[in-house]
Amino acid sequence: MPPTCPPSNAHPSRSKSVCRLYCRYCHNNVCSRGMRALLLADNRIELFSTDMPPMLRIQLVGMDYTTRSCRCKIRNVACLGCGNEIGYHITQPCSECLKACNNGHFWMFLTESVYPVDLKDQKNSALMMWANIPQEYDLDECVAYGCRDTICR
Numbered sequence: 001m002p003p004t005c006p007p008s009n010a011h012p013s014r015s016k017s018v019c020r021l022y023c024r025y026c027h028n029n030v031c032s033r034g035m036r037a038l039l040l041a042d043n044r045i046e047l048f049s050t051d052m053p054p055m056l057r058i059q060l061v062g063m064d065y066t067t068r069s070c071r072c073k074i075r076n077v078a079c080l081g082c083g084n085e086i087g088y089h090i091t092q093p094c095s096e097c098l099k100a101c102n103n104g105h106f107w108m109f110l111t112e113s114v115y116p117v118d119l120k121d122q123k124n125s126a127l128m129m130w131a132n133i134p135q136e137y138d139l140d141e142c143v144a145y146g147c148r149d150t151i152c153r
């Protein structure tokens with residue numbers, strides 16, 4: 001049973017690096033803009049979060065459920081490459097969690113199920129930070145079409 005609650009880093013996220021996430025079981029690229037996070041309910045638990053998952057590569061499975069930590073409704077997320085459960089989605093955040101953190105990251109990936117690859121900024125080959133990616137930025141498409149700096153902004 002996964003822990004609930006969105007990550008606790010509501011605002012520092014802009015200074016965090018962006019990473020792609022890959023399924024440990026089949027190496028499917030399950031997220032193109034992930035962020036390292038600590039769980040709000042338990043700061044010892046590290047996971048990855050995102051605001052925008054690629055729905056072609058993952059799928060919600062089963063029914064909504066709640067855990068003991070709060071009243072968030074969550075549903076498990078499976079990798080479409082292999083079918084393993086690799087994280088969960090908060091389908092309906094509870095009021096406490098919404099108050100504590102409103103960074104819009106309601107998709108979590110478990111560290112035991114996915115591994116990260118840090119993204120580099122193509123201009124200066126430094127790590128790409130969340131502050132540097134525009135809203136609605138789809139890294140997959142932009143890399144494929146070479147449209148950084150033009151269409152994406």
Ligand SMILES: [Zn+2]
Binds near residue numbers: 072
């Ligand atoms: Zn909650």
Ligand SMILES: [Zn+2]
Binds near residue numbers: 025028079081084
């Ligand atoms: Zn997989």
